[in-house]
Amino acid sequence: MLKFIIHGIAIAFLTVLTQVGGIVYLIVLALSNRYQLNLLKSSGLFLGTYMVVCLLILPFLAPMFGRVALPVTGNLKPLNYITCLLNRHYVRTELREQLVGVSDRINKQFEGTKTNYLDANFPFYDGFPLFPHLSHNDGRKVDIAFYYTNQETKAYSNSAPSFIGYGIYEGPAANETNYPKQCADKGYWQYGFLNYLIPHWKADKFSVDVKRTGTLIRSLATDQRTSKIFLEPHLKQRWKLGGYNKIRFHGCQAVRHDDHIHLQL
Incomplete structure (x- = not known):
């Protein structure tokens, strides 16, 4: 038994x-x-x-199920190859084309820059959940890592403070909208739970490359294929992205989005 x-x-x-x-x-x-x-x-x-x-x-x-694998090398690649070994890098063809195109443009504008994706979708069946995500179940969603610079050299780094790309947050300043606190006060314990699971020993060695990250978000936000981009409101405010209606707050029922970008068709 x-x-x-x-x-x-x-x-x-x-x-x-x-x-x-x-x-x-x-x-x-x-x-x-x-x-x-x-x-x-x-x-x-x-x-x-x-x-x-x-x-x-x-x-x-x-x-056969309307999905293709994202590239594993080139200007668009996984931050961690475990993502691919777990089959979490499948998307619809349209989304793959969009991501490859924007990563090539970013690389052309900022020579040597690689765009790193995180979780996307499984290869089969709409509605099959990709734990712990709420909506990565139809091939139309993907998470993208921020671009980072090395704190010591101030140079672009093709790495991230978190080995999985999640859990090291760019928290709100005192004068910014603090949805992490608001959601926690409402009892949404899961909203920032990765903060307690992900090691922070590399957190102070990186800082977000706002110029590259902002350029990526603006490019995605003006693409007709984009339906929504999820980003914490304080980063939308801080990075002066207020004029882009496709950049939205995702709600307290999800998790924080000040450690990555969520894109969906």
């Missing part, structure tokens, strides 16, 4: 995390039982099968 519970938890966890990991686990479990493989061989078989599925099979199948 305990084995069934453990296997069930593993399948559920891998499905929530990667969408297809639970299916791979079931296949490997059946093969391991059939051929009486030990734990080491079963683990190796799982890793090998999972990598083949992620790297070779999913990119071929995803277009």
Whole structure:
């Protein structure tokens, strides 16, 4: 009975995390039982099968569901390659074209600049949730990292203070609208919970490159394909983006957006 519970938890966890990991686990479990493989061989078989599925099979199948993988190299790339290994980098073709185009323009304007994406969507099925996001379930949404500079050298850095791109916030000043506090006061505990989960040991080594980040946001906000951009109101105020109606507040039911940009078609 305990084995069934453990296997069930593993399948559920891998499905929530990667969408297809639970299916791979079931296949490997059946093969391991059939051929009486030990734990080491079963683990190796799982890793090998999972990598083949992620790297070779999913990119071929995803277009049948209206989605394609984002690039992993070039001017547009993941901040962390784990995003791709977890299959969280799939979008609709239109969004991919928009992102590739804007990243190329940013690179042309600011030579050497790479645009780093964070979570996008899984490869299959509209409505399948991408935990912990509320709306990344239809191929039309993607999170983009801010651009940063090195605090010591003041030079552009193709990195970020958070290894996943989330959780290191550009908080409001005393004279700015403080939605993080307002949401917390209303009982929305999840709004800033990543602040307590993400290590801050690199936080003081980076500062947001406002010029690059502002240029990116303005380009996206004036693109007809863009439906909404989520950004904290105090950053919209601070970065003088008030004239762009597509830049909106996302509500207290979500999480803070002063650590990344949320873009949707």
